[in-house]
Structure formats: structure tokens, C-alpha cells
Amino acid sequence: MAISLRWCERPMPELPEVETIVRTVGAELPGRIAARVFCDWPATLRPAVRKAEALLGGRRVTAVGRRGKYVVIRFDDAACAPSRPRHARESITMLVHLRMSGRLLLEPADSPPHRFVHFRLRWKDGSELRFSDARKFGRVIVTHRPEEVLGALGPEPLEAEFSADALGARIRRLRRRLKPCLLDQRVLAGLGNIYVDESLHRAGLHPLRRTDRLSDAEVVRLHAAIRAALQEGIRRNGASIDWVYPEGRMQDYFRVYGRADQPCCRCGAAVRRIVVGQRATYLCPDCQPRP
DNA sequence: GTGTTTGTTAGAGC
DNA sequence: AGCTCTAACAAACA
Numbered sequence: 001m002a003i004s005l006r007w008c009e010r011p012m013p014e015l016p017e018v019e020t021i022v023r024t025v026g027a028e029l030p031g032r033i034a035a036r037v038f039c040d041w042p043a044t045l046r047p048a049v050r051k052a053e054a055l056l057g058g059r060r061v062t063a064v065g066r067r068g069k070y071v072v073i074r075f076d077d078a079a080c081a082p083s084r085p086r087h088a089r090e091s092i093t094m095l096v097h098l099r100m101s102g103r104l105l106l107e108p109a110d111s112p113p114h115r116f117v118h119f120r121l122r123w124k125d126g127s128e129l130r131f132s133d134a135r136k137f138g139r140v141i142v143t144h145r146p147e148e149v150l151g152a153l154g155p156e157p158l159e160a161e162f163s164a165d166a167l168g169a170r171i172r173r174l175r176r177r178l179k180p181c182l183l184d185q186r187v188l189a190g191l192g193n194i195y196v197d198e199s200l201h202r203a204g205l206h207p208l209r210r211t212d213r214l215s216d217a218e219v220v221r222l223h224a225a226i227r228a229a230l231q232e233g234i235r236r237n238g239a240s241i242d243w244v245y246p247e248g249r250m251q252d253y254f255r256v257y258g259r260a261d262q263p264c265c266r267c268g269a270a271v272r273r274i275v276v277g278q279r280a281t282y283l284c285p286d287c288q289p290r291p
Numbered sequence: 292g293t294g295t296t297t298g299t300t301a302g303a304g305c
Numbered sequence: 306a307g308c309t310c311t312a313a314c315a316a317a318c319a
Contacts, residue, residue, distance in 0.1 A: 012296055012297070013297095014297095043315080069297085069298095097297090097298085098297095099296085099297050099298075099315095100295090100296045100297055100298095100316090100317095101296085101316090101317080133316095134316080134317060134318085135296080135297095135315085135316045135317050135318090136315075136316055136317080137296085137297065137298085137315060137316065137317095138297095174308085174309090175308080175309075176308090176309065176310090177309090177310090180309090180310080183297090183298090184298095185297095185298075192296090192297070193296075193297085277310080277311085278311080278312080279295095279296085279297095280294095280295075280296090
């Protein structure tokens with residue numbers, strides 16, 4: 001039984017949704033050779049179209065991955081004319097941040113692009129990677145130095161090195177409200193509004209708890225909850241990006257997100273909606289006691 | 292007009 | 306001084 005979400009409550013891409021995109025669209029890209037770049041909304045692309053095309057043209061995709069909420073597309077350093085400057089022979093990375101409404105599509109170059117497509121990367125084989133973004137908040141960055149962007153991100157919550165101790169060391173030295181802290185991409189990479197609420201409910205922690213007042217046991221619970229929430233999201237192919245990935249079903253399994261006034265799946269109490277840091281926040285008042 | 296969404300930034304406050 | 310928080314902003318749409 002799918003819950004219906006209003007348009008403005010549709011899940012925005014967070015770590016599990018980006019991971020799903022990387023595993024589906026991304027898996028189709030390695031080996032393709034970039035030919036041309038099109039962009040009709042200057043703010044979407046950095047650097048501008050001509051320079052981006054000069055940087056990418058003739059390069060082959062070597063790998064597609066994810067860092068936090070960024071799609072990371074790596075290109076080789078070969079296939080460059082000898083006359084090109086030395087920096088052109090370094091590898092290039094294209095970073096895509098979907099922000100609120102971005103989607104990545106792989107379509108034939110001769111098919112008409114949807115009206116929300118503002119960036120296209122045409123491959124030599126006649127296909128195009130298209131970035132559709134109704135709200136134009138998304139960003140495509142072509143750079144020799146992806147670390148300048150990715151270096152600011154906190155650890156990957158699903159990596160083996162990310163232990164409960166690592167989480168505790170990171171957040172307990174801060175004196176912040178728990179939810180805004182977990183949303184901070186410098187603290188932890190990849191969580192957004194949905195998975196923070198889901199993680200806090202799983203952990204039985206109120207979003208207004210102070211990070212420096214969490215006990216060891218609570219940090220352990222939080223760590224397990226974050227990983228479980230993200231892993232379930234990935235297992236279900238993310239939450240409804242319906243028109244792109246109809247198989248994404250995570251939205252049917254939200255425990256609190258978007259479920260105001262509905263019963264808590266654990267105790268039956270009515271889920272509450274509050275606002276924390278100007279963000280809609282869903283919680284169970286019984287399972288997540290106020291600080 | 293209102294509310295909603297992400298991430299960045301400027302500025303206020305403690 | 307340094308950390309934390311808030312407001313504003315980008316843009317679209319029902």
C-alpha cells in the first residue's frame with residue numbers, strides 16, 4: 001500500500017537514491033567517449049559550455065561512483081591531441097549534484113529532450129547523458145581537482161571504517177542539535193531530510209538532542225540506525241523517483257517521514273511533524289523522548 | 292500567495 | 306575567538 005506524497009514532499013535524492021542512479025545509469029557509462037556538451041542554463045554547469053566541452057571532448061569514461069550525494073564520473077587522460085597543454089593530459093572528473101530535482105537519463109541523441117533537461121553530454125556512439133532538473137538547483141562540475149569539492153565532505157556512513165567510535169568522536173565534540181548536525185555534509189556525507197528522520201526514529205533519539213550529551217550506547221544505536229536506514233534505502237532502490245526508476249519503493253516503507261498523524265509502526269502513537277532548523281521533521285513522541 | 296525541498300553563505304548571537 | 310544558529314537565496318509548482 002503506497003502512501004501518496006504531495007508533489008513538494010516527493011523524496012529528494014539522498015545517498016540511497018544517488019547510489020541507485022550510479023548503479024543503473026552509471027553502470028552504462030564506462031567505455032563511452034565524450035564528444036559534445038550542451039547547456040542552456042549557465043548556472044548548471046561549471047566551467048561554461050565551451051570550456052567544459054574542450055575539457056571532456058575525446059575522453060573515455062573509466063569509472064562511475066558516488067561520494068556523499070555526488071555522482072562521480074571519471075574520464076581517462078588519454079585521447080588528447082599532443083598540442084594540448086599538459087593539464088589537458090591529466091584525468092578529468094565530472095561531478096553531478098542532483099540537489100532537489102535533478103535526474104540523470106541516458107537517451108538517444110536524436111530523441112527530443114524533456115523540457116527540464118538543461119545539460120547534455122553527447123557520446124560518440126550517438127547517445128546522450130542528460131541532466132533533467134526542473135528547479136535548476138542541481139550542478140554539473142567538470143574539474144581536474146575533484147578533491148576541492150569532495151574534500152569538504154565528511155566520511156561515508158556505509159564504509160567499513162565508519163565505526164560507532166568514529167561517529168561518536170565526530171559529533172560529540174560538537175555541541176549541536178542532533179538533526180542539523182547529521183544533515184551537515186561536512187559531518188557525514190549523504191544524509192538528507194528523509195534518512196535523518198528515519199535514522200533518528202530507528203535509534204529512538206529526538207532530533208533536538210544535543211550531540212555532546214549522547215551516551216556511548218546512544219551513539220552505538222545511532223550508528224547502527226543510520227547504516228540500517230541507508231542500506232534499506234539502497235536495497236529498495238531508493239525512494240520513488242517514480243518516473244525514472246519505477247522500481248524504487250522505499251517510500252512505501254518510511255517509518256516516520258511524511259507520516260504525520262499516522263500511527264508509529266513500533267508503538268502506535270501518532271507520528272508528529274515539527275520544524276527543526278527550518279526543515280520539516282517527523283518523529284514519534286513516545287519512541288523519541290524529548291531531551 | 293504559501294509551503295516545500297538542498298546546500299551555501301552572510302551575519303547575528305553567545 | 307570560535308562555535309552555533311538563523312535567514313536568505315537559488316527556482317518551480319500545485
